[in-house]
Every structure is written in C-alpha cells, then in structure tokens.
Amino acid sequence: MVEDKKDFKYFVRIAKTDLDGNKAISQALLKIKGMGFMYVNAVCSKAEIDRKKKTGYLTEEEIKKIDDVLKDPLKYKFPIWLFNRRRDFETGENKHLMTVDLTFTQDNDIKLMKKVRSYRGMRHAFGLPVRGQKTKANFRKNKGKTSLGVKKKGTAQAGKV
Numbered sequence: 128m129v130e131d132k133k134d135f136k137y138f139v140r141i142a143k144t145d146l147d148g149n150k151a152i153s154q155a156l157l158k159i160k161g162m163g164f165m166y167v168n169a170v171c172s173k174a175e176i177d178r179k180k181k182t183g184y185l186t187e188e189e190i191k192k193i194d195d196v197l198k199d200p201l202k203y204k205f206p207i208w209l210f211n212r213r214r215d216f217e218t219g220e221n222k223h224l225m226t227v228d229l230t231f232t233q234d235n236d237i238k239l240m241k242k243v244r245s246y247r248g249m250r251h252a253f254g255l256p257v258r259g260q261k262t263k264a265n266f267r268k269n270k271g272k273t274s275l276g277v278k279k280k281g282t283a284q285a286g287k288v
Contacts, residue, residue, distance in 0.1 A: 136183045144226060153179070160230070161225035169200075175192075176193065212224050212232070
C-alpha cells in the first residue's frame, strides 16, 4: 500500500484537534480528549475506514465522514454504553462529549456539587480525595504547594541541645 507522498498531510484537523499524519488513524484519534480505545474503534467501523491506515493519507471525504460520525453518533446507532454522558442531568439525553465541551461540563458539574454542598462537592472544595481513598499516607498536601512529610521528634530536640 504505497501511496503518493504529494497526497500526504503531516497534520489532519479532526474535531478541532490537530492529529499527527504519521500515526495510524486509531492511534491518532486517541489524542482527542474524551476519545477512548473502544469509542475510536466504533468510529472507524461506522465510518468504514481501516484503523491501520495512516492519518496523513486520509482523503477529504473520509475526514468529513469521521467528523460527521463524531458530531452525531446517535445517527449512526452507536450503543449507548459507549457514551461518556448518559442521561445528562439537565437535558436527560445520551451524548458523547469531547475536547473543550468535556472540560466545560466537568467543571460545571463540580461547581454544581459544591453549590448544593453534596459530599462529593465538599471533598472537591477541600482538596480531598472524592472516591473513597484513605488519606493517612496519600493526599498530604499543603494547600496545593508541596507535599508534607512526617516530622520527626529527633530533629527538633537536636537543635535545643
């Protein structure tokens, strides 16, 4: 499968992200925030593109097809368990968020949890672990600056003598 070098593109823009043209499309799509391995495989199969094809050799039609699949996965009958935003809190619909939309939605969710003063919101506010981890050994930070160590009694008394 030797293609012309003149058709090769070093950067391909998909979903507002520049992808490396030297990588396979399945590896390049993983660089988009919000895209996982299973979701990338589903996108490639619905767009009918070989996952091993180099991104730089994609035609304009194939790029448009991938963009279309990424914009509206429900139109292509993706299984709902692949989405990262099922039963959205505000709208109740199933969708898959990527890039800036994902970051914005996560930030808004955390702000809402803090506002209603839920347990998870308060853990976020205090900078503590949210998902049940123990805090005896880990998460010893001094208000985001540096990690704290264990203070030994021997060093304090050595200075007094």
